[in-house]
Amino acid sequence: MRGFSVLLLAVTLAFRGAAAESPPRPLTLRQAQQIAMRQHPRISVATLTALAARQSARAVKSAFFPNIYASATAVGTADPNDTRIAAGALNNPVIYDREADGVTISQLITDFGRTRNLARSANLQTRAEEMNLQATRAQILLEVNNAYFSALAAQSVLAVAAETVKSRQLVLVEIQTLATNKLKSDLEVSFASVDYDQAVILLAKARNDLNASFAVLSTLLAERPPKPETFQLTDEPVPAALTNDMSSLIFEALGQRPELARFRYQRDAAREFAKAQEKLIYPTINAVGAAGIVPTGQSQLPPDYAAAGVNLHLPLYAGGFYAARRREADLRARAADETLRDEENTIIQDVQVSKLNAEYAHQRLALTQQLLQNSNEALLLAQARYKGGISSIIELSQAELNQTSAQIAGADAKYDYQIQRSSLDFQLGRLH
Secondary structure, three states: OHHHHHHHHHHHHHHHHHHHHHHEEOOOHHHHHHHHHHOOOOHHHHHHHHHHHHHHHHHHHHHHHEEEEEEEEEEEOOOOOOOOOOOOOOOOOOOOOOEEEEEEEEEEOOOOOOHHHHHHHHHHHHHHHHHHHHHHHHHHHHHHHHHHHHHHHHHHHHHHHHHHHHHHHHHHHHHHHHHOOOOOHHHHHHHHHHHHHHHHHHHHHHHHHHHHHHHHHOOOOOOOOOOOEEEOOOOOOOOOOOOOOOOHHHHHHHOHHHHHHHHHHHHHHHHHHHHHHHHHHHOOEEEEEEEEEEEEEEEOOEEEEOOOOOOOOEOOOOOOOOHHHHHHHHHHHHHHHHHHHHHHHHHHHHHHHHHHHHHHHHHHHHHHHHHHHHHHHHHHHHHHHOOOOOOOHHHHHHHHHHHHHHHHHHHHHHHHHHHHHHHHHHHHHOOO
16 A cells, blocks of 8 residues: 555656646637747748749739840950951941940830730739638648647546546555455455556556647647646637538538639639740730940940830741640649649548538537446446445446546547537638
């Protein structure tokens, strides 16, 4: 008996010492969600990627605006009267000594809609990244919810384990006292000792599981405390039973899931890009203007200059380059369409499975409540029978084990239902 008491005392002091070193931090589910939304690196990555996509779209749209650049040129020749470029160029080969400064303006007149298609594709890709940000936020919320409810379940199991150790210690002390007075056998003391040992092991495991749950939750909060952190969690109300039929839930998911919206935007972006690639063989017409001054130079050069013109670029042949690019874009657009269809099928499946799991979890919640009630009644009867001397310690031990199992099952069922409901909300696109 003394050895068991010392073990329990050591475990209790260790737990109390840990608590003294790191007092539990009060935390609600809402607070956990808000902290994760502010600090989680995956959300930062998705946000920065969406911002980068906006800049990419701006870069594509810049083709609609004039391209203006300044130039400064200084040229010196070995022989101003007899310097010509004779090979490597088709323009005027005469080179004059000079220093000139000027401005050149180039403006796209039309490329028959190709740039417009590219701009639309970039805009759609930006929307896709924004939807990816929403999807990432929903995924983090789901993980936070699951970690929070898992920690609550571990917390409840720890309370059950602590109460089990306390009750079985009382039984062990009582039986040892009776055995000392020759009213109980050493065999019964052994059975009670085994039950007590099992309760202590259960308590240690429950404490470890709770600390592991706190570690997962702390990681999702994107915090790096100098030592493991513990939390004082607030219980959440249990959601009501589901009343929606499967078809309405599937319809809701197909319309609300940000992942589907992202794939739709990506498909549309791929289609616009394919249209742009079809126009690679179309002409491009640009207006070009240049003006400047020539402060110093040979007498053949005027002191200033200005010119304007129109340039027509018509692709004729590039070794199959344009056809290959057009075909590639078309195939990628078709692949994006199939990817969307596959994602829709997956979401339909996930909604069906999540709804079934949530319904089962709700049924299990009611069943475990009934199980706990029956196990409590059975334990009371077993205790009365044992004290009356009409049953053995084995019957009492089994009744205690059944009660402990029922209490743990009840805690698991309660929080598993909340986890399953959170999972269903995620599948329906309700987490945001």
